[in-house]
Amino acid sequence: MSCLLRPSPWPRLALIAPSRRHHPLCKEHLLLPTRWPRVRLALGVRMAEMAMIQSSGALPEGEGDAVQKGGPSREANRWARVEAALNWASKWLVAGSYVFAVFWKHDVEIMWVLLGASANYLLSLILKTMLNHERPAPDLRSDPGMPSSHAQSICYAATLLVLSLYYYLGTNYLTVVLYPATLSMATYLSWLRVSQRLHTLNQVMVGASVGSTFGALWFMLWHSLVQEAFASSVLVRIAVILGSAIFCVGFVIYMIRHWLKDE
Numbered sequence: 001m002s003c004l005l006r007p008s009p010w011p012r013l014a015l016i017a018p019s020r021r022h023h024p025l026c027k028e029h030l031l032l033p034t035r036w037p038r039v040r041l042a043l044g045v046r047m048a049e050m051a052m053i054q055s056s057g058a059l060p061e062g063e064g065d066a067v068q069k070g071g072p073s074r075e076a077n078r079w080a081r082v083e084a085a086l087n088w089a090s091k092w093l094v095a096g097s098y099v100f101a102v103f104w105k106h107d108v109e110i111m112w113v114l115l116g117a118s119a120n121y122l123l124s125l126i127l128k129t130m131l132n133h134e135r136p137a138p139d140l141r142s143d144p145g146m147p148s149s150h151a152q153s154i155c156y157a158a159t160l161l162v163l164s165l166y167y168y169l170g171t172n173y174l175t176v177v178l179y180p181a182t183l184s185m186a187t188y189l190s191w192l193r194v195s196q197r198l199h200t201l202n203q204v205m206v207g208a209s210v211g212s213t214f215g216a217l218w219f220m221l222w223h224s225l226v227q228e229a230f231a232s233s234v235l236v237r238i239a240v241i242l243g244s245a246i247f248c249v250g251f252v253i254y255m256i257r258h259w260l261k262d263e
Contacts, residue, residue, distance in 0.1 A: 087192040090150060094157055095251075108230060108237075109222065111244035113160055116218040118247035120156045120211060124149040127210070137197045147207035148199045151190035155208040158186035159215030167223070 098117065101110050124147060133146030162182055165175050190208050193199040199207075229236045 083192055083195055086189070087196050087198075090154065090189045090192065093189075094153055097157060108240060109227075111240055112218075112222050112226060114247050115240060115243045116160070116215070117153065117156065118243070118250065120214050120218075121149065121153060123210070123214065124152045124207065133203065135198065135203075136200050141198060145199050146203045147210055148190065148193050148204045149207065150193055151199070151204045151207035152211035152214075154186050154189050155211035156215040156218075158182050159212045160219055163216065163219045 098114060101113065127147055128144040128149070131146040132144050135141050135143075135145035162179055165178055169175050187208075190204050193204050194201050226236065226240070230240060
């Protein structure tokens with residue numbers, strides 16, 4: 001009975017810092033934003049940036065260096081430099097092929113081929129003046145671009161090489177490999193003029209068609225008419241030899257004035 005009349009002690013109040021965590025069922029917690037909309041927003045912004053990069057070709061500030069350090073962009077830049085070097089060396093490749101053929105055959109037929117190369121190049125200059133078609137990048141080259149002189153000269157040489165191989169060697173394992181290899185190389189070297197923005201595709205196609213046609217006609221003209229006339233007529237001999245000599249001298253002068261000057 002005495003214990004019941006004894007006053008009970010006051011309850012102790014403990015100061016507890018309020019917790020920042022809210023109960024899952026708390027109303028305030030339900031009103032707080034979750035992390036999912038932020039992730040979706042960042043993903044949407046990133047996709048928009050990638051779309052802008054693909055459409056404009058420019059990289060956002062601060063990311064260009066990171067992309068250039070590795071990945072497909074670096075490989076593309078490296079291959080672009082290789083194609084630029086091959087395009088620069090294509091004219092020297094054709095000239096070297098003529099020089100090699102002169103020292104290898106050193107006969108009247110190679111003189112006729114050189115004379116045809118000179119006539120083919122003059123034909124390209126005449127067509128350029130007549131058509132007067134602008135190049136795709138006038139700031140790189142200001143002269144007319146239709147047809148492509150490079151494609152016309154390369155396809156002329158390739159056509160003569162293929163026809164000569166077929167005429168002298170026929171069809172065997174060697175020529176079956178050399179035919180498509182020669183034509184593929186000529187096509188690729190001609191296409192480099194398009195990739196380097198020096199010609200349009202139409203200009204290269206017209207140049208390749210004119211050069212191939214002229215080479216085939218020049219080959220047929222030699223074997224059907226000129227070869228026999230050369231053996232029987234002194235005037236034809238003088239004309240072929242003199243024309244070839246003029247071509248050699250003119251080619252050397254042109255190479256010094258233009259090719260070496262461009263270097």
